Amino acid sequence: MIGAYLLVFLQSHWQGPRLWLGFQPDLTPALLVCAGLRLGAGQVSTAAMLTGLWLDSLSANPLGLSVLPLFIAGWAVFSFREFILRDELVAQFYLGIAAGAAVPLLQVWLLQLVGSNPLLGWQMGVWCLVNALLCGVAVPVFDRMAKLLDRWFSHPAHDPNRWPNENRQIVRGKN
């Protein structure tokens, strides 16, 4: 949640990428893909709701509009993650690209459905493709950061086969 909060804040208040690229990248789909790969159902839906509400509160979008596209991205990954090689870099990259392309398109479609008139054009398509690539790169990065934070702040996983002291391990067999 802190990561989502910081990401939304940076997207609104840090203009560096806008000056370099000419547009502001939206990496929240990558965050939801990571959530879908690692977290439970409740956490994915909470992440989608909070990220979507935070994004819309800093934007001219109707409140709640971004929740559904982000939820769809995270939920789709969550539903099929047993069939995905979720630790593989390539798989994460392609999932990020797919989410980075699909979420803005869904957001624009919903905006037009509710009667808003966002600025659209063929240059938006170029922006969407570049954003998708950036999301593809961001998913493995977010995944590594999540594993690092998990290692720092969580208890280590219990390994029943590992003894704390090698000398105390009972070895059965001849001699």
Place this chain on the structure above:
Amino acid sequence: MKRFFYKSQQTAVGAVLLTVFLLLVMPEGVRARLKSAIGGLFLPALSISTTGQAALESLGQLGVSDRDPFPTNQALGQGSGATSSITELQLENDRLAGENKRLRDAAEWEQRIPWETRLVRVVGRDPFNWWRRIKVNLGTNKEARLRLNQPIISVRGELVGRISEVGPLTSWVLLVGDPNCRFSALLKESRSQGGIVSPRQYSADPRVVELTYLPNDVEVRPGQAVVTSGMGGAFPKEIPVGQVVDSWVSKNGLYTEARVKLHANLNQLETVRVLVKY
């Protein structure tokens, strides 16, 4: 009952769909207040970011003021030290000269502008690329309380937009070029009136807008100045908007349209002026 809650996936999907449905059917006033309340959650982060920036700037200046500008040349090894001090001084000199020029320009333009203005800082932008809005660090909390639809101009007096939402500590400004920011403008030379609208096609350059509904018998040339007309009450008269880039006759042949490049660089706004009295 327990079995229902054990189906956590169904619960999660249901919760999200219910939330989205409730938000969409909510009355507009309630939704606006809720949006403002959720946006207020970022104020602590904004304060920390602003304080951090100010601290970094003051640390930078502290380093300069503490340094002895004339280090004593004591030994042979001091030669390179003196050279690096001169280089640092030159860099600092260039920085101060640039800041001096910006402040002089701002003071000079302030004398030329016929309205009473107040400087505010830009602290954020709409994260989505299909809206053009910026956030400024003034709301209803200080003496100069901002009001809805107050015009915003750049430090040099060029049109930037108008206030679209006012909060207690921050306010949103709708930039020229946003689909919701339309106003009447005229060609300064011929005084022909038209309307500034957002470009039909999304453009990565936020400085390009369209001037439409110009009469067909008016000569529109590249380089012509465009200013606000004062009609409709959105903006006062004669605020510089931009320059004509090119023009064409509309598809139905009833009017002429022109592409206008704004004077203000909307991607690099750091400080803007609010027209307090106009």
